[in-house]
Amino acid sequence: MRFFLELRKLIFLALFIYLIIKLVIFSGLPTDYMIQITLYSFIIVLSSLGLNVIYGFTGQFSLGHAAFYGIGAYTSAYLSKVLEIESYYGLIPVIFLAGIFTAFIAYIIGGPILRLKDDFLAIATLGFGILVRVILDNSDRISEVLGGSRGFVGINKITNLELSFFITVFFIIITKNLIDSRFGLFWRAIKNDELAASSIGVNTFIAKLIAFIYGCFLAGIAGGLYAHLYTFLHPSNFDILKSIDFLIIVIIGGMGSISGTIIAGLFWVFFIEGLRIILPSEILEYRWVLIPIILILIMMIRPYGLMVKKEGY
Amino acid sequence: MNLLELKNVSKYFGGIKAVNNLSFIVKKGEILSIIGPNGAGKTTVFNLISGFYIPNEGKIFFNSQDITGFKSHKLSRLGIGRTFQNLRLFKNLTVLENVIVAFLSKHEYGIIDSVFRTRKYAEITKKAKESARGFLDFFGLLNKEHFYAGNLPYGEQRKLELARALATEPKILLIDEPAAGMNLTEINDLMETLKKIRNTFDITILLIEHQMELVMNISERIIVMDFGEKIAEGTPKEIKSNPKVIEAYLGAL
Ligand SMILES: Nc1ncnc2c1ncn2[C@@H]1O[C@H](COP(=O)(O)OP(=O)(O)O)[C@@H](O)[C@H]1O
Ligand SMILES: [Mg+2]
Numbered sequence: 001m002r003f004f005l006e007l008r009k010l011i012f013l014a015l016f017i018y019l020i021i022k023l024v025i026f027s028g029l030p031t032d033y034m035i036q037i038t039l040y041s042f043i044i045v046l047s048s049l050g051l052n053v054i055y056g057f058t059g060q061f062s063l064g065h066a067a068f069y070g071i072g073a074y075t076s077a078y079l080s081k082v083l084e085i086e087s088y089y090g091l092i093p094v095i096f097l098a099g100i101f102t103a104f105i106a107y108i109i110g111g112p113i114l115r116l117k118d119d120f121l122a123i124a125t126l127g128f129g130i131l132v133r134v135i136l137d138n139s140d141r142i143s144e145v146l147g148g149s150r151g152f153v154g155i156n157k158i159t160n161l162e163l164s165f166f167i168t169v170f171f172i173i174i175t176k177n178l179i180d181s182r183f184g185l186f187w188r189a190i191k192n193d194e195l196a197a198s199s200i201g202v203n204t205f206i207a208k209l210i211a212f213i214y215g216c217f218l219a220g221i222a223g224g225l226y227a228h229l230y231t232f233l234h235p236s237n238f239d240i241l242k243s244i245d246f247l248i249i250v251i252i253g254g255m256g257s258i259s260g261t262i263i264a265g266l267f268w269v270f271f272i273e274g275l276r277i278i279l280p281s282e283i284l285e286y287r288w289v290l291i292p293i294i295l296i297l298i299m300m301i302r303p304y305g306l307m308v309k310k311e312g313y
Numbered sequence: 314m315n316l317l318e319l320k321n322v323s324k325y326f327g328g329i330k331a332v333n334n335l336s337f338i339v340k341k342g343e344i345l346s347i348i349g350p351n352g353a354g355k356t357t358v359f360n361l362i363s364g365f366y367i368p369n370e371g372k373i374f375f376n377s378q379d380i381t382g383f384k385s386h387k388l389s390r391l392g393i394g395r396t397f398q399n400l401r402l403f404k405n406l407t408v409l410e411n412v413i414v415a416f417l418s419k420h421e422y423g424i425i426d427s428v429f430r431t432r433k434y435a436e437i438t439k440k441a442k443e444s445a446r447g448f449l450d451f452f453g454l455l456n457k458e459h460f461y462a463g464n465l466p467y468g469e470q471r472k473l474e475l476a477r478a479l480a481t482e483p484k485i486l487l488i489d490e491p492a493a494g495m496n497l498t499e500i501n502d503l504m505e506t507l508k509k510i511r512n513t514f515d516i517t518i519l520l521i522e523h524q525m526e527l528v529m530n531i532s533e534r535i536i537v538m539d540f541g542e543k544i545a546e547g548t549p550k551e552i553k554s555n556p557k558v559i560e561a562y563l564g565a566l
Binding site: 195199 | 363365384385386389390394395397401402403404405406410413414415417418419421422424426427428429430434437477478480481
């Protein structure tokens with residue numbers, strides 16, 4: 001009860017935003033493509049939020065976040081194919097299971113790698129990302145449906161506005177509650193000074209592991225939504241470049257800012273996709289010149305992120 | 314009664330014997346100070362007691378329990394609190410949060426309690442705030458509870474670090490050079506604070522300090538270290554007149 005009472009405002013705000021989006025879609029103005037990237041932007045926010053817990057709040061630099069997003073996508077697509085899921089209420093448990101499986105993988109690899117610091121952790125997570133990419137490229141040897149380097153085709157299109165919006169909102173609320181709890185305090189303390197945190201009785205290894213598992217769980221859930229939105233998965237969707245996308249969102253939103261991640265995630269998707277619409281096709285590829293310049297400018301004007309005035313958290 | 318005991322403890326870094334065959338006892342309720350020149354191995358002793366280093370030789374006992382090799386977070390839970398020579402606050406947490414986090418490491422609720430904000434969560438959160446405010450009040454920091462810790466002036470950062478350590482409810486508090494970088498007024502203030510801590514919290518204090526007036530004034534006993542070894546031990550009076558100490562340390566002042 002307390003849960004719903006304290007979060008009344010947030011829940012009402014979410015419902016209000018949902019109704020507006022629903023109305024806009026109902027008006028028939030947005031194209032299918034625009035609706036698709038709207039749903040996609042929520043998914044990107046969800047996965048970035050996971051990375052913000054790991055990196056922004058707890059300070060554990062990960063270059064492998066997209067690998068976990070991919071594990072969630074492939075696992076849920078595989079499950080829904082094998083179980084012949086077609087409805088969204090059938091998809092919810094499948095996505096949840098995919099998230100749990102992703103969290104389990106994070107638990108297995110988190111044990112050894114979270115004992116590493118800074119550069120070593122970056123290299124270990126990068127290595128894990130490459131490993132996952134190689135496995136996905138050869139996944140047809142595990143099971144034909146996974147498709148290997150040809151990609152995973154023929155996934156049912158089930159992800160709709162309600163699923164992507166409300167699952168993302170639900171986990172934003174859960175994440176906020178965790179950040180406000182003793183676990184969030186431990187994470188922020190560890191990011192500030194891990195040694196000092198252990199001196200006041202925080203089991204820093206366990207706290208980092210919880211952050212990592214939870215953040216990867218969110219990536220897995222997001223991957224599951226993604227798979228059933230785009231209906232086609234390719235290993236290249238989940239490589240280092242995708243991991244860097246998530247990092248960019250966390251950094252421009254502001255390390256350790258939930259609202260920052262939400263805004264930066266939406267901004268990032270609409271910006272890149274928006275340029276695709278606005279720019280004439282001859283110069284479309286100049287996006288990749290424009291985007292880094294804009295990133296550099298943002299970092300010069302707001303070095304701690306869009307939503308963070310000074311270095312918080 | 315012995316609260317803490319080091320038995321023939323040594324710690325080497327490569328060829329350096331930072332602590333060499335050191336033994337001493339800390340009695341419950343006393344203020345014991347360790348003095349000695351820079352590089353004598355004092356901070357290393359603290360790092361050994363609080364679990365940041367594991368001794369190469371020897372054993373450490375706390376409340377008669379062998380704690381050699383225990384992890385630092387476990388030692389904190391057993392009742393060993395400490396501060397650091399070069400302040401280690403959580404700079405980007407508020408003053409209040411710095412103390413709350415210490416309280417919450419011992420007062421537990423689970424992930425489910427956090428996610429659903431159960432009654433247990435609400436109760437412990439409330440207690441944590443009250444308790445943390447109590448400690449801030451004790452150190453006169455209550456009016457700055459919403460400041461980021463990194464924005465406090467140096468002297469107040471020292472106090473906040475003490476407040477944070479006390480919030481873990483330690484039986485023994487290890488304080489590493491609290492007067493470093495302070496002027497005389499601040500040192501007098503610190504002296505009063507340390508006395509007040511001991512009288513209020515029923516706690517044992519092990520202190521590293523260079524400031525002789527402070528040490529001589531508040532310590533019941535003093536240990537003098539040089540080159541990783543204990544060269545003298547006694548009351549402030551005995552230490553002041555010990556020729557070995559005067560040669561190694563006090564004479565240099
Ligand atoms: N982590 C470490 N690695 C290598 N040498 C160290 C380390 N910590 C301390 N030392 C060395 O051990 C000796 C004692 O240092 P320390 O305990 O800090 O002295 P004090 O606190 O008495 O000034 C010094 O020579 C120092 O250089
Ligand atoms: Mg020292």
